[in-house]
Amino acid sequence: MDGLRRLRDQARRAWDRPLTAYYLVLGGSLLITLLGLVMVFSSSQIEALRDNLPATYYFRKQLLAAAIGTVLLLIASRMPVKLLRALAYPVLAGSIVLLALVQVPGIGVKVNGSTNWIQLGGSFQLQPSEFAKLALVLWGADLLARKGERDLLRHWKHLLVPLVPGALLVCALVLFGGDMGTVMILVAILFGLLWIAGAPTRMFITVLAVSAVVGTVLIMSAPHRMQRVACLGATEPGPGDACWQALHGIYALASGGWFGSGLGASVEKWGELPEPHTDFIFAITGEELGLAGTLSVLTLFAALGYAGIRVAGRTEDPFVRYAAGGVTSWLMAQLVINLGAVLGLLPIAGVPLPLFSYGGSALLPTMFAVGLLIAFARSDPAARAALAMRQPGVQKTLAGVRGKSMRRRVKRPPSGER
Numbered sequence: 001m002d003g004l005r006r007l008r009d010q011a012r013r014a015w016d017r018p019l020t021a022y023y024l025v026l027g028g029s030l031l032i033t034l035l036g037l038v039m040v041f042s043s044s045q046i047e048a049l050r051d052n053l054p055a056t057y058y059f060r061k062q063l064l065a066a067a068i069g070t071v072l073l074l075i076a077s078r079m080p081v082k083l084l085r086a087l088a089y090p091v092l093a094g095s096i097v098l099l100a101l102v103q104v105p106g107i108g109v110k111v112n113g114s115t116n117w118i119q120l121g122g123s124f125q126l127q128p129s130e131f132a133k134l135a136l137v138l139w140g141a142d143l144l145a146r147k148g149e150r151d152l153l154r155h156w157k158h159l160l161v162p163l164v165p166g167a168l169l170v171c172a173l174v175l176f177g178g179d180m181g182t183v184m185i186l187v188a189i190l191f192g193l194l195w196i197a198g199a200p201t202r203m204f205i206t207v208l209a210v211s212a213v214v215g216t217v218l219i220m221s222a223p224h225r226m227q228r229v230a231c232l233g234a235t236e237p238g239p240g241d242a243c244w245q246a247l248h249g250i251y252a253l254a255s256g257g258w259f260g261s262g263l264g265a266s267v268e269k270w271g272e273l274p275e276p277h278t279d280f281i282f283a284i285t286g287e288e289l290g291l292a293g294t295l296s297v298l299t300l301f302a303a304l305g306y307a308g309i310r311v312a313g314r315t316e317d318p319f320v321r322y323a324a325g326g327v328t329s330w331l332m333a334q335l336v337i338n339l340g341a342v343l344g345l346l347p348i349a350g351v352p353l354p355l356f357s358y359g360g361s362a363l364l365p366t367m368f369a370v371g372l373l374i375a376f377a378r379s380d381p382a383a384r385a386a387l388a389m390r391q392p393g394v395q396k397t398l399a400g401v402r403g404k405s406m407r408r409r410v411k412r413p414p415s416g417e418r
Contacts, residue, residue, distance in 0.1 A: 065360030076371025181349030192329025
């Protein structure tokens with residue numbers, strides 16, 4: 001018992017160290033991205049060959065996006081808060097313009113039934129709705145921080161306006177393209193910001209109820225969405241193989257066992273499971289790496305989510321608190337929606353697994369958002385002091401000071417001579 005108690009105390013002390021959140025965000029996000037690259041390489045080869053492309057086509061594009069995303073992560077991790085707040089409104093305005101351009105004939109591109117893409121040239125496309133998530137986080141955090149500085153958040157009108165109308169405008173532009181999955185994530189970001197801002201429970205429940213009613217109407221008004229809802233718990237492909245993807249996602253996970261069939265040995269990616277490298281990459285991970293692999297991915301995401309909550313809870317800067325909470329709400333909501341679809345617990349929403357699935361448009365803003373979390377974790381006074389202590393120059397100075405102080409305290413014994 002004493003040994004277990006000592007281990008528990010040591011773990012608690014290590015967990016409470018100033019740099020814990022910093023290392024969890026940095027290490028967790030990089031490991032998720034690296035493992036995602038491995039799984040994109042494994043799951044996309046057959047898909048590329050079927051499209052008459054080189055086997056490594058999708059992997060090379062994802063590797064390029066990851067390299068650019070790493071640069072964005074490093075830039076975001078060094079950006080001062082003042083610059084981030086100054087960019088909030090321009091980023092939101094740019095996202096709205098891009099979302100509007102998507103609906104212009106000849107500019108917007110339709111992919112998998114949704115018109116949410118802009119053709120950039122060649123094989124490169126841009127999905128503005130992914131960048132709208134980052135824009136909503138920055139703009140909402142800056143707006144709430146400014147109102148909080150003027151002590152206006154106690155009034156419900158200032159809490160909701162213009163945050164809710166602005167978020168609804170972005171959601172409407174995304175919904176015009178038919179992408180309800182991204183709208184769900186934007187709504188989750190809005191709820192996260194309102195929750196952190198201290199919205200009263202009655203107001204929060206009211207907004208949630210209205211969103212649920214609107215979501216139900218949108219689902220019932222679209223036959224393809226009703227079809228996806230009908231596939232929940234399906235055990236057969238159904239008429240016209242409507243539930244084929246949902247069913248084969250479960251087959252992939254079920255066939256993985258404890259440790260999987262081995263990297264590259266998936267059967268479902270040979271044309272049975274649609275979107276094996278994007279929305280359903282977690283199913284291929286379960287098939288090839290088994291329960292051990294999927295639990296490892298979930299553990300990394302859990303560590304990332306905990307670190308985001310810890311950064312938001314420990315900071316004294318309102319903007320940092322709202323932005324960290326918004327980013328964490330974004331990542332965790334997208335994780336839940338993607339996993340819920342793969343596990344058959346939620347309708348398929350076409351939402352990628354953050355940092356893991358194939359898609360440069362999703363990876364770039366997500367890595368920038370992770371860079372923000374790293375910057376916020378570094379900005380904590382205790383973390384900043386701990387990082388400063390690890391600088392080589394500081395260590396040498398401290399070592400010299402310790403040496404001098406030790407020499408001052410040492411007293412030579414009397415030699416006996418007079």
